[in-house]
Amino acid sequence: MDAIQKRILEEVADLHGVPEGAYNIRANGVSTDRRSTANIEITSKEDRSGIDIHIKPGTKNESCHIPVVLSQSGLEEVVYNDFYIGADSDVVIVAGCGIDNCGGKDSRHDGVHRFFVEKNAHVRYVEKHYGQGNGTGKKILNPVTEVHLAEDSSMEMEMVQIRGVDSTIRTTTAELAERAKLVVRERLMTHEDQRAESIYIVTMQGEGASADVVSRSVARDDSYQKFDSRIVGNCNCNGHTECDAIMMDHAHILAVPQLEANDLNASLIHEAAIGRIAGEQIIKLETLGLTEAEAEEEIINGFLK
Amino acid sequence: MLELKNVTFDVAEEHQQKEIIRNVSFTVDDNRFVVITGPNGGGKSTLAKLIAGIERPTSGSIYFNGEDITGLSVTERAKKGIGYAFQQPVRFKGIEVLDLLRIASGDRRMSVDKACGYLSEVGLCARDYVRREVNASLSGGELKRIEIATVLARSPEMAVFDEPEAGIDLWSFQNLIRVFEHMREKNRQRSILVISHQERILQIADEIIVIADGQVHAHDQREALLPELMSNGNAVNMACSKLTGSMEKENQ
Numbered sequence: 001m002d003a004i005q006k007r008i009l010e011e012v013a014d015l016h017g018v019p020e021g022a023y024n025i026r027a028n029g030v031s032t033d034r035r036s037t038a039n040i041e042i043t044s045k046e047d048r049s050g051i052d053i054h055i056k057p058g059t060k061n062e063s064c065h066i067p068v069v070l071s072q073s074g075l076e077e078v079v080y081n082d083f084y085i086g087a088d089s090d091v092v093i094v095a096g097c098g099i100d101n102c103g104g105k106d107s108r109h110d111g112v113h114r115f116f117v118e119k120n121a122h123v124r125y126v127e128k129h130y131g132q133g134n135g136t137g138k139k140i141l142n143p144v145t146e147v148h149l150a151e152d153s154s155m156e157m158e159m160v161q162i163r164g165v166d167s168t169i170r171t172t173t174a175e176l177a178e179r180a181k182l183v184v185r186e187r188l189m190t191h192e193d194q195r196a197e198s199i200y201i202v203t204m205q206g207e208g209a210s211a212d213v214v215s216r217s218v219a220r221d222d223s224y225q226k227f228d229s230r231i232v233g234n235c236n237c238n239g240h241t242e243c244d245a246i247m248m249d250h251a252h253i254l255a256v257p258q259l260e261a262n263d264l265n266a267s268l269i270h271e272a273a274i275g276r277i278a279g280e281q282i283i284k285l286e287t288l289g290l291t292e293a294e295a296e297e298e299i300i301n302g303f304l305k
Numbered sequence: 306m307l308e309l310k311n312v313t314f315d316v317a318e319e320h321q322q323k324e325i326i327r328n329v330s331f332t333v334d335d336n337r338f339v340v341i342t343g344p345n346g347g348g349k350s351t352l353a354k355l356i357a358g359i360e361r362p363t364s365g366s367i368y369f370n371g372e373d374i375t376g377l378s379v380t381e382r383a384k385k386g387i388g389y390a391f392q393q394p395v396r397f398k399g400i401e402v403l404d405l406l407r408i409a410s411g412d413r414r415m416s417v418d419k420a421c422g423y424l425s426e427v428g429l430c431a432r433d434y435v436r437r438e439v440n441a442s443l444s445g446g447e448l449k450r451i452e453i454a455t456v457l458a459r460s461p462e463m464a465v466f467d468e469p470e471a472g473i474d475l476w477s478f479q480n481l482i483r484v485f486e487h488m489r490e491k492n493r494q495r496s497i498l499v500i501s502h503q504e505r506i507l508q509i510a511d512e513i514i515v516i517a518d519g520q521v522h523a524h525d526q527r528e529a530l531l532p533e534l535m536s537n538g539n540a541v542n543m544a545c546s547k548l549t550g551s552m553e554k555e556n557q
Contacts, residue, residue, distance in 0.1 A: 216398075244398070283359055284395040286379035287388065288409045288459060298408065302399035 012096030057086030073103025131164025178206030219251035233266025388461030
């Protein structure tokens with residue numbers, strides 16, 4: 001792995017070397033390094049590009065890293081990863097993709113992830129997207145995530161894209177059984193003429209299920225963002241979705257929170273707020289000695305923390 | 306030392322200029338505790354904003370330690386040693402109390418213990434608050450105390466508080482008096498300028514300035530002015546309006 005790839009790996013997975021636990025590192029279209037553990041088995045798919053990750057029932061406090069690095073301009077790939085999370089387990093999965101594009105051709109990685117979370121299992125999923133490089137070719141990421149949560153299981157998803165991705169369409173669908181719980185925290189910042197769309201469709205099928213899908217985003221320069229989140233309640237359940245966005249410069253933001261209740265006992269809430277940084281926030285930080293630009297940075301960093 | 310010379314501040318209102326502050330001049334010497342009081346709508350908060358640089362005078366000048374700061378920005382004035390506590394504190398999503406205190410102090414690596422010290426001073430149980438976000442989950446009274454703590458952490462040479470007692474309950478009101486006393490004990494060069502209606506704050510002032518109708522109606526030592534303000538009951542507003550009335554008669 002070269003220096004550029006190592007740098008991207010640090011950005012997307014906070015990795016400075018080989019991670020602990022199970023991992024699969026994919027660089028420029030091939031798996032370059034992989035380790036399975038006693039409880040987490042990673043195998044290549046036979047029929048198409050991608051991997052299967054099997055986590056044994058009862059696996060506790062273990063992690064699995066599956067970062068993807070693209071540094072070859074013009075490489076376009078679709079990768080299928082399936083996660084089978086055994087009952088009663090409690091694991092952390094760190095995904096993420098970074099693209100370095102110094103060439104004139106577009107580079108694109110579309111990761112299709114499916115999660116089958118068994119009864120009473122808990123998953124924390126972290127996905128970071130990052131782009132760098134001065135080439136004219138675009139850096140494109142279109143992740144598709146499909147989540148199936150069995151009874152009493154839960155999943156926390158942290159989706160982060162702060163810098164360098166020119167175009168992204170993120171599609172996440174989830175189906176929740178009885179008492180299953182889904183929490184999504186999305187943090188997004190777009191620059192220049194970047195475009196980012198987030199689409200969520202969360203369906204609560206089982207009694208007592210709950211879903212909380214929250215996006216905080218900052219759109220700068222001429223960038224465009226769309227947040228399209230739909231929470232469907234087909235039973236006695238609780239759902240909440242929220243988009244909280246800061247606009248700067250000449251950016252555009254479209255927030256489309258949607259609720260669909262098909263049961264009298266479905267309790268669903270949506271909130272959306274879009275606005276510029278409040279002038280008094282900047283003034284307060286200026287009275288503490290920060291310049292206007294420093295105050296803006298501080299406010300955005302806090303907002304996206 | 307802070308000096309205002311002939312400061313006037315106009316705002317445009319329905320195609321005409323309205324004078325909010327009219328030709329105000331006064332000086333706050335080092336190590337003085339000065340309370341500005343007067344009726345609501347008289348221009349007190351505007352005066353505090355003019356000193357902090359949030360508003361700029363239409364005419365006149367403001368000097369700090371002999372330097373003309375009239376043209377300086379909020380940031381530049383803060384760096385020169387002017388601190389300002391908002392009447393209505395600002396909320397920030399995602400910024401923690403600790404972050405704000407670190408920014409205020411200028412020490413980005415300020416220890417949690419030290420930050421807790423500032424919170425304890427304003428009567429907040431520090432461990433419960435230091436990692437809280439400065440957002441809508443905090444009550445008005447909690448935010449107000451955190452606002453005061455940011456000024457303590459900043460430790461400015463000239464601290465301006467705009468109605469620090471607003472929204473604070475009785476217990477922390479007594480605490481607030483102690484906060485001002487501690488500030489003075491810690492730094493003898495420091496001056497404190499408080500905008501307040503509260504008799505108890507007026508009682509610890511060295512000097513009192515009465516602002517009404519955008520003008521200085523009285524400026525004197527507390528001993529000289531307070532009895533007159535309080536002679537007709539505790540309501541400063543009433544006293545001020547009385548004072549304003551008697552001054553207008555004298556001027557006629």
